[in-house]
Amino acid sequence: MLTPFLFFLWYHLSKTLAETAAVNFSKENGLDLVVINPGFVIGPLLQPTLNFTSEAFMSFIETGKEVFADGIYMLVDVRDIAIAHILAFDKAEANGRYCIVGDVVRSSEIKMILDKLYPNLGFSQRYKDKCVEAQLYSISKVKAESLGVDFTPLEVSLRDTIESLKEKKFMKL
Numbered sequence: 001m002l003t004p005f006l007f008f009l010w011y012h013l014s015k016t017l018a019e020t021a022a023v024n025f026s027k028e029n030g031l032d033l034v035v036i037n038p039g040f041v042i043g044p045l046l047q048p049t050l051n052f053t054s055e056a057f058m059s060f061i062e063t064g065k066e067v068f069a070d071g072i073y074m075l076v077d078v079r080d081i082a083i084a085h086i087l088a089f090d091k092a093e094a095n096g097r098y099c100i101v102g103d104v105v106r107s108s109e110i111k112m113i114l115d116k117l118y119p120n121l122g123f124s125q126r127y128k129d130k131c132v133e134a135q136l137y138s139i140s141k142v143k144a145e146s147l148g149v150d151f152t153p154l155e156v157s158l159r160d161t162i163e164s165l166k167e168k169k170f171m172k173l
């Protein structure tokens with residue numbers, strides 16, 4: 001399962017190993033384990049400080065600097081992740097792993113939505129010539145929806161992310 005390629009991606013590797021260890025532990029101890037694997041989490045912030053992830057996303061919004069070199073974002077709203085955890089605890093039939101990803105989009109699509117939501121902030125000017133065109137892929141929502149997750153529309157997530165960043169005075173737009 002661990003290809004040499006993975007060893008360059010320490011963050012991903014550590015998460016994969018942690019999941020495998022949890023699966024092993026639950027098997028050895030007869031526990032009913034359900035795994036929630038979120039995409040890149042956006043949405044309103046609960047915590048008082050910006051962590052590395054939220055800071056990178058804010059910088060992307062403000063300057064167009066990509067968080068991911070290929071310009072592809074697997075986004076999910078933090079509130080959908082919270083509900084997924086509750087449903088996974090609540091439902092006896094919950095099993096295995098759930099990939100909770102709302103939308104896989106190109107950065108150009110995010111920028112277009114931001115422009116539509118905030119026409120006065122001149123995002124398209126800021127973002128000029130920074131478009132990446134990588135191959136898009138999709139992640140099935142079928143299993144997440146079978147758990148009962150009703151995904152927040154991307155526009156709503158992006159708007160609430162920005163409103164939260166503004167309210168907490170992290171973003172100076």
Ligand SMILES: *[C@@H]1O[C@H](CO)[C@@H](O)[C@H](O)[C@H]1NC(C)=O
Pocket residue numbers: 017018020021024
């Ligand atoms: C999980 O169990 C497998 C099979 O016993 C073992 O090869 C692997 O090293 C274990 N992984 C972790 C992270 O504990």
Ligand SMILES: *[C@@H]1O[C@H](CO)[C@@H](O)[C@H](O)[C@H]1NC(C)=O
Pocket residue numbers: 041047051052053054078
């Ligand atoms: C930052 O916080 C978000 C949500 O609060 C979380 O999903 C993410 O994993 C955190 N990033 C890091 C690098 O700890």
